[in-house]
Amino acid sequence: MSVSKNLPVYKRIIQEGWRKAALKEFLSKYLERAGFHDVKLVETSLREIITIYVERPGIVIGKSGKLSKKLTDILKERFGFENPYIRAEKVEEPFLSARIIAHFIASRIMRGEKHRRVAFMAINRALSSGARGIEIKIAGKFGSQRAREERFRAGVIYRCGEDVMSHVDYAVEHILLPQGVMGVRVRLVKPIESMPDRVLIKEEKIAEILERIKAEKEKEEVEKVDHEENVSPEGNEQ
Structure with a gap:
């Protein structure tokens, strides 16, 4: 999946964007236990610096760096990186990440906890961390034959305009249960000081x-x- 430098500029941009998206999707599954949040890729003439933002960096590094070395070999083989350098950064406020919140809800439901209790717990922790708003949608079969969707919302939610692109974090998680697949969607408004609708x-x-x-x-x-x-x-x- 390496990007050839001999390609035209527009094709190179498309391939680089596709590789970054595939890398993010792979790491979100591979580092699920570590509480994956995001990844940042910076390519230099000497190496590719891959900064991974997770809730628990120790799981990424492993004992004596064994897990990071294994991940480095996988990235070389699967994504064509020549000399990748992995950095693990801790997410200071995990409940300001939509991906971490979605994984938290999914894992708790997998353990058998009630979805409403887990959703309200996630909302309270997100608002206490400083989020301006949060919306959680859980869809699937809740003990009945017909699937339905339940929504849980608190605070301010933006759905259009520049605010969505700049200040809203979005994530989706799927759970495989005996009664079928359940989906968890989280929309989180980050704690931004200056907002267009905020009067100071x-x-x-x-x-x-x-x-x-x-x-x-x-x-x-x-x-x-x-x-x-x-x-x-x-x-x-x-």
């Missing part, structure tokens, strides 16, 4: 405007008094 009131600006209005009002009153003193009772100016 600056107290210092309000105080500054009030002081300016007060000073202008006092100036007008002083000018009015001076004008009245300079006018005689008969209406003639002195």
Whole structure:
């Protein structure tokens, strides 16, 4: 799956994008136990630096680096990397990752826990971590013959515009149960300070405007008094 440098630019861009997508899909399954979140690929003239963001980096490295060496060999053989260098970075807030939340819900349901209890637990942990909003959809058979979908939502959810591209994280997870396949979809709004729909009131600006209005009002009153003193009772100016 190596990308040839002799290809036209547009074909090279397509192949590089396809390889990154395939790499992300492979790592999400291979590092499922580690709590995979995302991967970043930086190619230099000497090596390919692959930064993997996970909940538990120790599982990626392994004892004495054995698991990372095994993963390096797999990436060389499967994706055509010549000299890959793997870095494992810990996700500081796991419940601000839609992929980690979806895997958390799926694993808890696989253990036999009630889906509603798990969904509300995930929502509470996401909001306490600072998320602006979260939506969870669980579809499948919940003890009946007909499949249905249940939604759990809290906070603000963006569905269109630039906000979706910049501030919304989305993930899907599937579970194979005795009654059939169940799907878990998570939409998470990241904790961003400045949002288009968020109104911030600056107290210092309000105080500054009030002081300016007060000073202008006092100036007008002083000018009015001076004008009245300079006018005689008969209406003639002195």
